[in-house]
Amino acid sequence: MLSIAERHKYILDSLNKHGFVRITDVANELGVTKVTIRKDIKILESKGLLYKVHGSARPANPHVADLDVHVKDNINRDAKRRIAQRAAEMLGETDSIIMASGSTVYAFAEEIKMRMWHHLNIVTPFLRLGVLLNESENVNVVQLGGSVHKKSLSVLGEEAARELDDCICSKVFFGVDGIDPEHGITTSTIDEAKLTRRMMHAASQVIVLADSSKFGQRGFGRICALEDIDVIVTDERIPEQMISIIEEAGVDLIIVR
Numbered sequence: 001m002l003s004i005a006e007r008h009k010y011i012l013d014s015l016n017k018h019g020f021v022r023i024t025d026v027a028n029e030l031g032v033t034k035v036t037i038r039k040d041i042k043i044l045e046s047k048g049l050l051y052k053v054h055g056s057a058r059p060a061n062p063h064v065a066d067l068d069v070h071v072k073d074n075i076n077r078d079a080k081r082r083i084a085q086r087a088a089e090m091l092g093e094t095d096s097i098i099m100a101s102g103s104t105v106y107a108f109a110e111e112i113k114m115r116m117w118h119h120l121n122i123v124t125p126f127l128r129l130g131v132l133l134n135e136s137e138n139v140n141v142v143q144l145g146g147s148v149h150k151k152s153l154s155v156l157g158e159e160a161a162r163e164l165d166d167c168i169c170s171k172v173f174f175g176v177d178g179i180d181p182e183h184g185i186t187t188s189t190i191d192e193a194k195l196t197r198r199m200m201h202a203a204s205q206v207i208v209l210a211d212s213s214k215f216g217q218r219g220f221g222r223i224c225a226l227e228d229i230d231v232i233v234t235d236e237r238i239p240e241q242m243i244s245i246i247e248e249a250g251v252d253l254i255i256v257r
Helices: 004-018 023-030 034-046 077-088 103-113 127-133 158-164 190-201 240-248
Strands: 051-053 056-058 096-099 120-124 139-143 147-149 154-156 169-174 178-180 184-187 203-209 221-224 231-235 252-256
Touching: 004 023, 004 034, 004 056, 004 240, 023 034, 034 051, 034 056, 077 103, 077 203, 077 231, 077 252, 096 103, 103 127, 103 169, 103 203, 120 127, 127 139, 154 158, 154 190, 158 190, 169 190, 184 190, 190 203, 190 221, 240 252
Parallel strands: 096 120, 096 169, 120 139, 169 203, 203 231, 231 252
Antiparallel strands: 051 056, 147 154, 178 184, 184 221
């Protein structure tokens, strides 16, 4: 039987390795009751060493704030660039796609601008993207209309959603604020989540572009369950435990290095 100190060390070591731990899993691994592990986690949380959420624990508060897109541009820039390059390789020369908003999607747009296309149709609510690709040869940008969300520089609302009813696209690419085993795919606002779901309905394949910092995080607006995603493109710092969870959900995982 492990001592309290040994159990606490085991919990913290597991958190550092996997990014989160489930109370049931730790109890089974250590051969103790879930009540014991809940008490351990409560003590560790009181010391500021972890953050307790329903049925599990994480190294930090998983709830994310709605940040300005220009602030997001400077977070994990190298990883976003590599994700963007891989995303560009998934396109055909005559594709018709939907691109949402966000810093990783903008990096994707920059990759598109640097390449040659025969005829590429892009539907987007993202104002920055429309301006960036407007002069790209053989790239046709369909800019959705609606109310502008100032932090994301993206249009939202029913007008944008209705316009998607006229689109039939092969793929939709979008970034997220959180990928969580329990709460699925989330973003920072409910309106953005609603519009993203409409984008998903207008496309044959759903692709999430997310750097590894998004795993274990939760935004305010829930987009969908993990199982509703076809492909996730991320970087090599994805928590090890999340890899098996994503694969078990039937999602294709592409890790760029």
